[in-house]
Amino acid sequence: MANRLADAVRAFHMAQATAAASAQRAAEDREKVTEARDQLATAIVEASRGGMRQVDIVRVTGYTRERVRQILRSHGIAPD
DSSP: OHHHHHHHHHHHHHHHHHHHHHHHHHHHHHHHHHHHHHHHHHHHHHHHHTTOOHHHHHHHHOOOHHHHHHHHHHTTOOOO
């Protein structure tokens, strides 16, 4: 009986540790997504300023035309 209780306590503590580690990894992954999104927005702006048409940016990125327009407008670039 005592062994079963001790095993359950150990399993519970291991689960807590795993959950904490998972939460940390999830936070790190969210940060990576944010950084990648910012880099993509910068690349979209650079492509537009370099002469790439919005329709081509849409095709390459997979973003909707409206999302590309929003990104460009937020960086002071007028829509096509």
